[in-house]
Amino acid sequence: MLLVLSEEHKEHLAFLPKVDTTVVGEFGRIALEFLRKGTSPKIYEGAARKLCVSVEIIQHGVEGLMFLMLESSKHMLTEVDFLDSVLVLGFDEELNQILLQLYLKHHSQIRSILSHLPSNLPAYHNLEWRLDVQLASRSFRQQVIPMLTMRLILTRGCVSHSDYSSRVLQTDPSTLLYLISTLEAALAAIKTSHARRILRNIK
Amino acid sequence: MELSESVQRGLQALADASAFDQSSFQALIDASHRSLLSSHGDPAVLDQPELKQIDQILLKQIHTAATTFILEAVKQNADKSTISSSLEELTFSAERIEIFCSIYQKYKKEVEHLLASIGRRPAQINDVSWRLQYHMKNGQVDKVNEPFYSISLNSEKEGCSEDINFTCTMEQLQDLVGKLKDAAKSVEKASQM
Numbered sequence: 001m002l003l004v005l006s007e008e009h010k011e012h013l014a015f016l017p018k019v020d021t022t023v024v025g026e027f028g029r030i031a032l033e034f035l036r037k038g039t040s041p042k043i044y045e046g047a048a049r050k051l052c053v054s055v056e057i058i059q060h061g062v063e064g065l066m067f068l069m070l071e072s073s074k075h076m077l078t079e080v081d082f083l084d085s086v087l088v089l090g091f092d093e094e095l096n097q098i099l100l101q102l103y104l105k106h107h108s109q110i111r112s113i114l115s116h117l118p119s120n121l122p123a124y125h126n127l128e129w130r131l132d133v134q135l136a137s138r139s140f141r142q143q144v145i146p147m148l149t150m151r152l153i154l155t156r157g158c159v160s161h162s163d164y165s166s167r168v169l170q171t172d173p174s175t176l177l178y179l180i181s182t183l184e185a186a187l188a189a190i191k192t193s194h195a196r197r198i199l200r201n202i203k
Numbered sequence: 204m205e206l207s208e209s210v211q212r213g214l215q216a217l218a219d220a221s222a223f224d225q226s227s228f229q230a231l232i233d234a235s236h237r238s239l240l241s242s243h244g245d246p247a248v249l250d251q252p253e254l255k256q257i258d259q260i261l262l263k264q265i266h267t268a269a270t271t272f273i274l275e276a277v278k279q280n281a282d283k284s285t286i287s288s289s290l291e292e293l294t295f296s297a298e299r300i301e302i303f304c305s306i307y308q309k310y311k312k313e314v315e316h317l318l319a320s321i322g323r324r325p326a327q328i329n330d331v332s333w334r335l336q337y338h339m340k341n342g343q344v345d346k347v348n349e350p351f352y353s354i355s356l357n358s359e360k361e362g363c364s365e366d367i368n369f370t371c372t373m374e375q376l377q378d379l380v381g382k383l384k385d386a387a388k389s390v391e392k393a394s395q396m
Contacts, residue, residue, distance in 0.1 A: 075345050114343040124354070124371035127379055129386045131393060140318035142280040146393065148386050149325065152356075154369050167367060169358055171328040173390045179331050180387060183354075183380045186333040190350055190373055198337060199350060 003071055003085035010089060012064035015057050017091050021098060023051070028102040031065040035113060039063075065102075072103050073110040122154035125164060148176050204275050204289050211293060213268025216261060218295045225302075227253040231262075232303055235269040236310040240317060273307065277314045326360035352376050 005013075016024050030043060041055075044062070048055040072082055082103055086096055127150055134145040153166045171179065189195060206214070217223060217231065230253035238248040254262060276286055283304055290300045334353040340346060349372070356367040371379065 074343060111344055115347060117343045121353075122369045124369050124375045124379060127382045129382060131386065131389050133393075134319070137319065137322050139321040140278055140315065143315070143319050145319060146390060148390065150386075152367070168325040169328050169356070169367075170325045173387070175328060176383060176387050176390065179328065180380060180383050182331050183333065183376065183383070186335065186352055187373070187376055187380060189335050195335065195350070202337065202339060203348065
């Protein structure tokens with residue numbers, strides 16, 4: 001599959017061949033940094049001063065590069081498809097290779113960043129447990145009630161700046177065994193021929 | 204067992220064979236146990252033919268005394284000899300002590316269960332449901348193609364139920380089940396000690 005670049009996007013990237021390849025490399029580094037941590041106008045201003053161009057041009061260049069990396073990673077372009085897609089930009093071979101290396105080096109990380117964007121659902125992170133036996137209470141002085149106290153830790157959103165939430169829960173031994181057997185059935189479901197067939201065929 | 208003066212007075216009145224015959228004694232002890240277990244204190248619990256001829260104010264005082272005595276006995280996990288000696292001091296006849304103890308034994312487990320359930324505690328997990336899904340693509344990423352589970356833990360706290368929903372990968376679910384199994388093993392070990 002090939003990327004179809006918009007005219008505007010091409011225009012933004014047209015700045016790249018005008019500067020030194022080391023600058024392009026630096027732009028790539030900044031673009032990836034921004035993908036991980038968000039953009040920073042100060043860095044744009046600094047780069048603009050050094051290169052004696054407007055902040056806008058720098059911003060377009062870096063963000064154009066970010067968008068190129070995002071789209072290519074999103075569709076998981078092959079090496080050949082990537083090179084064919086950037087061909088329309090009319091860059092020289094060296095610059096294309098720099099872009100390709102940037103893509104190859106970072107596409108799995110970009111995909112992992114992207115894959116955390118839509119998951120607003122809390123996800124499992126960890127479970128801590130403790131076995132308690134209730135021995136006495138205000139209303140009942142002699143008792144032996146085994147209880148499993150658990151702390152379920154869930155994450156929400158992107159891993160790099162995760163917010164963890166935790167819930168304290170309790171269960172009695174017989175419910176614990178029931179939970180284990182129910183969840184084991186869930187694990188077994190993924191190994192059935194039905195699930196395997198779907199997993200194998202949808203690629 | 205330490206009992207307040209009003210409880211002692213109530214129980215002494217209950218011991219009085221001239222005010223309470225055997226059948227009304229038995230009916231009252233039974234009703235007292237049941238009134239503790241009925242969820243919102245059934246107002247009709249004393250509405251019984253055996254208790255009709257008794258003065259209603261006295262009946263209520265005695266009922267209060269009897270339930271207090273029962274709760275205190277269960278709370279302290281009093282054995283039969285402790286209960287017997289306490290009742291003896293309150294002028295109960297041997298026969299009535301025997302009747303009391305047999306009815307008390309019948310309801311003891313249930314009252315224990317009730318008393319143990321009083322107090323604050325974290326939410327209890329009652330049930331779990333799961334769904335296996337295959338994540339193919341989304342707005343940001345193509346060709347994700349990863350199976351994952353949606354898990355819903357049904358919990359209950361102070362009578363309110365709540366579902367705790369989360370997703371996990373197969374590896375995470377294995378981790379979760381592994382930890383629960385470790386816990387189950389320690390429960391088993393602890394129970395053999």
